[in-house]
Amino acid sequence: MAQTMTAEPAAPQRRFNWQFTDIFVALGIVLLIVGAWGMWTRLTQGLAPTELNSYVPWGLWVGFYDYLVWLEVGSLLVFTTSVYLVGYKPLARLKPTIYFTGFVVLLMALIIVLLDLGHPARFLNVYLYPDFGSMITWMVWLHTAYLIILAVKIALAINKKPANGAANDRILRILAYVSLPMGLALIIVSGSIFGVVTARPLWNTSSLPLMFLISSLAAGSGLITLLAVLFWPDKQSGEYRQVIGRLARLTAWLLLVGAFAAAVIGFTFLYQGSPARADAVMLILTGPFWWSFWVVHLLLGVGVPLLILFAQSEKPVWVGAAAFLSVITFVAVTLNIVIPVLATPELENLALSYVDPKMNYNYVPNLVEWLLIMFILGLGSLAYGLGMRWLPVKPTQ
Amino acid sequence: MTQDDKLLDKALAGDDSSRRSFLAKFASGVFAGLVAPALMGEAQAVSAAPAEQAQQDLVPLPDLPDAVEGEHPVVRMMQDLRRALQKPMAERKWAMVIDLRKCTGCNGCNIACVTENKLPPGVTYRPVMTETSGTFPNVKRRFVPRPCLQCNNPPCVPVCPVHATYMRPDGITIVDYDRCIGCRYCMTACPYSARYFDFGNFYGDSEGGERQPYELLPTPEYGRDYDRASGASPIGNVRKCHFCIHRIERGDLPACVLSCMGRATYFGDMNDPTSLVSELIAQPNVMRLKEELGTDPKVFYLV
Numbered sequence: 001m002a003q004t005m006t007a008e009p010a011a012p013q014r015r016f017n018w019q020f021t022d023i024f025v026a027l028g029i030v031l032l033i034v035g036a037w038g039m040w041t042r043l044t045q046g047l048a049p050t051e052l053n054s055y056v057p058w059g060l061w062v063g064f065y066d067y068l069v070w071l072e073v074g075s076l077l078v079f080t081t082s083v084y085l086v087g088y089k090p091l092a093r094l095k096p097t098i099y100f101t102g103f104v105v106l107l108m109a110l111i112i113v114l115l116d117l118g119h120p121a122r123f124l125n126v127y128l129y130p131d132f133g134s135m136i137t138w139m140v141w142l143h144t145a146y147l148i149i150l151a152v153k154i155a156l157a158i159n160k161k162p163a164n165g166a167a168n169d170r171i172l173r174i175l176a177y178v179s180l181p182m183g184l185a186l187i188i189v190s191g192s193i194f195g196v197v198t199a200r201p202l203w204n205t206s207s208l209p210l211m212f213l214i215s216s217l218a219a220g221s222g223l224i225t226l227l228a229v230l231f232w233p234d235k236q237s238g239e240y241r242q243v244i245g246r247l248a249r250l251t252a253w254l255l256l257v258g259a260f261a262a263a264v265i266g267f268t269f270l271y272q273g274s275p276a277r278a279d280a281v282m283l284i285l286t287g288p289f290w291w292s293f294w295v296v297h298l299l300l301g302v303g304v305p306l307l308i309l310f311a312q313s314e315k316p317v318w319v320g321a322a323a324f325l326s327v328i329t330f331v332a333v334t335l336n337i338v339i340p341v342l343a344t345p346e347l348e349n350l351a352l353s354y355v356d357p358k359m360n361y362n363y364v365p366n367l368v369e370w371l372l373i374m375f376i377l378g379l380g381s382l383a384y385g386l387g388m389r390w391l392p393v394k395p396t397q
Numbered sequence: 398m399t400q401d402d403k404l405l406d407k408a409l410a411g412d413d414s415s416r417r418s419f420l421a422k423f424a425s426g427v428f429a430g431l432v433a434p435a436l437m438g439e440a441q442a443v444s445a446a447p448a449e450q451a452q453q454d455l456v457p458l459p460d461l462p463d464a465v466e467g468e469h470p471v472v473r474m475m476q477d478l479r480r481a482l483q484k485p486m487a488e489r490k491w492a493m494v495i496d497l498r499k500c501t502g503c504n505g506c507n508i509a510c511v512t513e514n515k516l517p518p519g520v521t522y523r524p525v526m527t528e529t530s531g532t533f534p535n536v537k538r539r540f541v542p543r544p545c546l547q548c549n550n551p552p553c554v555p556v557c558p559v560h561a562t563y564m565r566p567d568g569i570t571i572v573d574y575d576r577c578i579g580c581r582y583c584m585t586a587c588p589y590s591a592r593y594f595d596f597g598n599f600y601g602d603s604e605g606g607e608r609q610p611y612e613l614l615p616t617p618e619y620g621r622d623y624d625r626a627s628g629a630s631p632i633g634n635v636r637k638c639h640f641c642i643h644r645i646e647r648g649d650l651p652a653c654v655l656s657c658m659g660r661a662t663y664f665g666d667m668n669d670p671t672s673l674v675s676e677l678i679a680q681p682n683v684m685r686l687k688e689e690l691g692t693d694p695k696v697f698y699l700v
Binding site for chain 1: 497507526528541556558559561576578584595630634
């Protein structure tokens with residue numbers, strides 16, 4: 001408990017003890033209030049008020065879902081690999097923080113994708129009548145298992161009873177080894193959801209699941225770096241600077257590898273012999289939302305962070321800023337994977353064959369969709385702030 | 398059978414059994430009636446040569462497709478259909494043939510489909526695409542109706558996480574409205590954009606008024622009355638053309654087939670070698686959409 005009562009009869013201290021993490025609570029409340037109308041509209045009117053339609057059936061929400069999955073799985077993969085496989089022990093201090101962050105991010109992702117369903121209550125059908133030939137089935141089942149493992153991990157990581165210490169560590173180690181291939185499978189399945197769709201040439205490549213893996217590692221590494229900068233307990237120590245320096249270099253190299261791989265794939269697709277793919281790539285590069293790729297992702301998400309991470313890797317504040325930029329702009333990547341491909345007509349003359357607002361290729365997310373995202377982010381932010389305050393999930397001393 | 402149909406049958410049953418020759422004769426007669434008075438008026442001064450020249454200068458008649466011989470196509474398709482229904486379901490394969498040379502782009506099939514299945518705004522199982530090619534003045538236009546192509550290897554089926562969409566033994570891919578979770582994965586997987594999401598819209602709502610009585614009628618799809626006016630399924634579900642399966646199973650042709658004024662759409666059992674569709678599919682001028690994907694559609698286009 002943050003407040004302790006003294007035995008003295010003196011007046012108890014009623015002054016609220018503000019903590020840094022209360023920013024998340026405040027931000028959460030603001031976002032919940034702002035986004036409430038979006039949530040209310042979704043709950044009362046279904047998907048009709050959105051700009052989703054029969055030709056572009058997935059949009060902002062699916063893009064955000066994938067973004068959050070990248071953050072969650074990527075951060076856990078980087079952490080587990082660093083601590084349990086590579087043996088970089090100093091990072092283990094972030095264990096409860098990273099597990100808890102991953103848990104909250106995963107919950108947000110699942111709520112968003114649940115609300116994207118036409119019949120959210122029927123999500124149980126995926127457990128009752130599963131078709132394991134579908135990537136979505138695998139995704140749901142893996143997510144469920146991952147959520148349970150993560151909950152157990154958090155429970156064990158915050159259990160401070162000394163008597164249970166060794167046993168907890170052993171179970172945590174086993175769970176880490178289990179969750180490593182599971183996390184890999186989850187991110188590959190997330191990419192394969194798009195990769196197996198033969199109808200969409202830009203998605204239908206064997207490289208897409210691998211791109212998902214590389215991107216999630218880069219995004220996850222950025223998130224861990226940000227968490228380290230925000231929550232490391234003794235920021236004057238040499239260990240802190242060493243950890244930040246290593247995380248900065250790891251994030252920078254993952255960003256570089258991801259950018260290089262994306263460039264190679266993009267140039268291949270732009271070859272004129274595959275017009276269907278080239279059209280979708282050109283829509284990303286020069287379409288109405290060109291800025292989301294060039295400015296948001298490439299400049300703010302890759303270029304600027306790379307400059308900072310290589311030039312200022314010894315300065316934690318700069319590294320934190322770079323990681324923050326990288327993490328928040330990664331959403332442009334998933335949105336650019338999901339939307340332009342669907343906005344490229346499969347049959348050229350279909351668009352004008354029947355004119356209806358729910359049958360068009362000009363998808364732009366509307367206010368309802370953005371407000372719902374704000375509401376879910378607000379929910380996550382509030383839960384995160386409360387958890388950081390009341391649960392022992394801050395980095396251990 | 399209407400009087401016009403009887404006349405057509407009679408014409409078809411004559412010495413010149415093809416429609417082309419029938420039309421050629423008809424056009425020649427009309428032409429003769431038009432030019433004869435003029436020619437007769439100058440018969441004294443003009444020799445026969447200009448008349449022959451006029452005949453030679455005529456633009457040749459368009460290369461119209463041959464009509465189907467024998468019984469009226471609708472009668473024949475009905476007989477094919479009822480014969481197929483006598484067989485076990487797995488032994489029949491429903492197929493559709495669309496003659497693009499006959500399609501006028503009237504959208505009658507589309508409207509008939511919307512009416513039959515009580516489709517809401519934003520859901521249409523059979524849009525008619527207009528394809529324009531060439532540069533002015535050498536411009537060509539053709540109309541391509543696009544129902545669900547009822548693929549033999551449907552990419553929409555394996556992606557469904559809950560087995561809500563599947564191919565029946567007779568080759569028709571359907572959606573179980575009671576199981577579909579509305580994830581729309583199948584929509585992204587269909588290479589023909591032939592799946593639609595029911596967002597729960599009503600025509601009356603968009604007009605700002607009240608819902609019209611025709612919108613409150615239940616949809617008879619799959620032989621059940623789905624009352625979407627109550628807010629239940631198929632709202633929130635993916636919907637698609639099912640070849641009017643509820644009509645087929647009571648011995649009727651799909652609404653789009655019956656409503657086609659140009660008799661451009663044919664339907665039947667492609668597993669029956671004597672059926673009309675089998676006969677049409679056997680022609681060399683048959684094509685299917687995006688054959689390179691290997692989806693093996695059961696909707697064939699005559700070009």
